[in-house]
Amino acid sequence: MDKTWTSAADAVADIPDGATVAVGGFGLCGIPHDLIEALLDAGAGGLHVVSNNCGVDDGGLGVLLAAKRIVRTTSSYVGENKEFARQYLAGELEVELVPQGTLAERLRAGGSGIPAFYTPAGVGTAVAEGGLPWRYAADGSVAVASPARETRLFGGVEYVLEESVRTDFALVRAAVGDTDGNLVFHASARNFNPLAAMAGRITVAEVERLVPAGELDPDAVHLPGVFVQRVVAVADPARKRIEKRTTAPSATTATTTETGN
Template sequence: MDKVIASAALAVADIGDGASLAVGGFGLCGVPETLIRALYDAGPAGLRLASNNCGVDGRGLGVLLEAGRVARVTASYVGENKEFARQYLAGELEVELIPQGTLAERLRAGGAGIPAFYTPAGVGTQIADGGLPWRHAADGTVAAASPARETRVIDGREYVLENAITCDFALVHAARGDRHGNLVFHRSAANFNPLAAMAGRVTVAEVEELVEPGDLDPDQIHLPGVFVQRVVALSPAEAADKPIEKRTVSA
């Protein structure tokens, strides 16, 4: 039952080339920075990522992207990463952009064992009709595009079928966690982290504060330990490493 791993390096050591990963975080909030850096040091390439966004230049998943380790990204927002845009337009990176709520539900459905679901989001657009550029060729033409999705009318309204997402691994960041893998997330970090954790066949959680089983109030647990296989306790310095994506000041 004790799922604590001695180091982040050991926790990601079996993630190999071509692995698929669901990664928590929103912008730079709740991003598993220590696990991402350990994965960078380990060196796997051809990674296929499912995450709300792909970090920014030099932080978060942007570290793996800049190193040329990412082959495909499924995301809902990528506007803060110039290197991401360059690789996508140059044909070096395959990208599936989907509505944010659809991404969230696809991850949750994967963890819940639901193979697919119908949603009205995307009906009447290229999400349903197909043709969204997934990959460009070197000359700027579209080398691969999204296929048309199955649609269905239910109670007079049209819906599009979306498949669930499951990944080989998931990397998440939690404020607190116990040795059994029960996790508590802090405020905005609770958006995609629990969903990403559910979608991973092997989920690795870095926690700012590691506590003993029974110390967490059961009513306060956001994600039960059944979804988590490995827990890494962060050092105080690692836990405090929380960059600000956009700093706003007033006169």
């Protein structure tokens, strides 16, 4: 079955207001920026997003956040985004913080048909005991707090019950994909992408290189096409933003500095 779509805009056009959307990426690494921007242009709002983080102020999911299209996010890390902090503290955004490994397993479990699982992560903390502020009121009080979770002993060790995640849609990015939806990711850009793809009922993948079905070595496939319903080639494969550029001083600078001292 050929799963290719002609454009990112067409591939996300049916995402409605209020949809739940799992989004791959870690920081700005491996984010499906074409699909995110297409979703912004499509105008869908009231979105419930599940992603490791929510982009930066002017990139990734941050563009949807700035446009007030996201009302709730389930994430592990929410730094690097001042607008995120402002909306959260002002009571405009609901935030469910989840330990990073737990979030990864919640997505994987959802895609594997596992409704819930026990984990030791979070035992003895507000993750298990409840009370984490999910949403603030305008006056700064807590409007919605996280509930207490069920715990249970296994072999004398306490574990907390976590429910899996299934979303209406998932948006991911891969280095290579074929027309059947099989995906190959590059190095650390794999991050949350396969897990987000598994969790989505309709998964849309943007790929830097699109190849015919049968061209990929089956042993090289990181995510089988059974988890992907739509594939679209990115407009500019070379477009990749660096979140924080850190460079070492050049030899000339180092010499000049040493001489100056």
